[in-house]
Amino acid sequence: MKTAIVYYSMSGNVKSVAEKLSVTLNADMIEIKPVKAFPDKGFGKFFWGGKSAVMGETPELEPYPFNADQYDTVIIGSPIWASSFAPPVRTFLCDNRDVLKGKKLAAFFCQSGNGADKAEKKMCALLGIDSLSASLVLIDPLTKTQAENDAKIEAFAENI
Ligand SMILES: Cc1cc2nc3c(=O)[nH]c(=O)nc-3n(C[C@H](O)[C@H](O)[C@H](O)COP(=O)(O)O)c2cc1C
Numbered sequence: 001m002k003t004a005i006v007y008y009s010m011s012g013n014v015k016s017v018a019e020k021l022s023v024t025l026n027a028d029m030i031e032i033k034p035v036k037a038f039p040d041k042g043f044g045k046f047f048w049g050g051k052s053a054v055m056g057e058t059p060e061l062e063p064y065p066f067n068a069d070q071y072d073t074v075i076i077g078s079p080i081w082a083s084s085f086a087p088p089v090r091t092f093l094c095d096n097r098d099v100l101k102g103k104k105l106a107a108f109f110c111q112s113g114n115g116a117d118k119a120e121k122k123m124c125a126l127l128g129i130d131s132l133s134a135s136l137v138l139i140d141p142l143t144k145t146q147a148e149n150d151a152k153i154e155a156f157a158e159n160i
């Protein structure tokens with residue numbers, strides 16, 4: 001059985017972590033994307049994405065290749081938006097809640113400041129579980145010290 005890394009990334013931070021984890025864990029990377037992309041510049045970037053996260057929206061996703069039967073472990077990767085995980089991740093979790101039951105579930109979050117602790121609780125509540133097998137929080141890893149982040153990513157991978 002294999003490990004899947006299912007992630008959404010607007011500006012590359014989450015993607016960079018997913019790429020490192022996929023090498024360390026020999027895991028499949030599955031990127032999810034909303035059919036209608038969120039604005040990634042200017043005022044709209046924070047307004048529309050933040051509003052969507054606060055409202056608990058589940059935007060339609062482009063088709064993604066995820067066959068749950070192939071995986072015993074699923075790692076979810078998301079940026080923090082308004083102290084929650086990003087709406088495309090909500091769509092994925094809602095659509096796959098049943099097939100994720102009984103699997104080992106872990107998550108990593110990228111944020112600029114804070115909110116990941118709340119997001120993790122919201123994710124567990126949505127999945128109907130008490131806790132994740134492992135979790136990791138990084139501050140904008142594309143612009144933060146590489147060595148420190150790599151050590152955290154390695155430790156997270158070992159905990160899974
Ligand atoms: C709509 C929106 C809302 C955000 N809300 C938060 C927040 O509540 N807390 C925080 O620390 N960072 C917040 N951020 C910053 C991102 O979580 C952070 O930059 C993250 O590393 C981006 O990951 P990505 O490059 O994979 O998209 C927000 C960013 C966006 C676009």
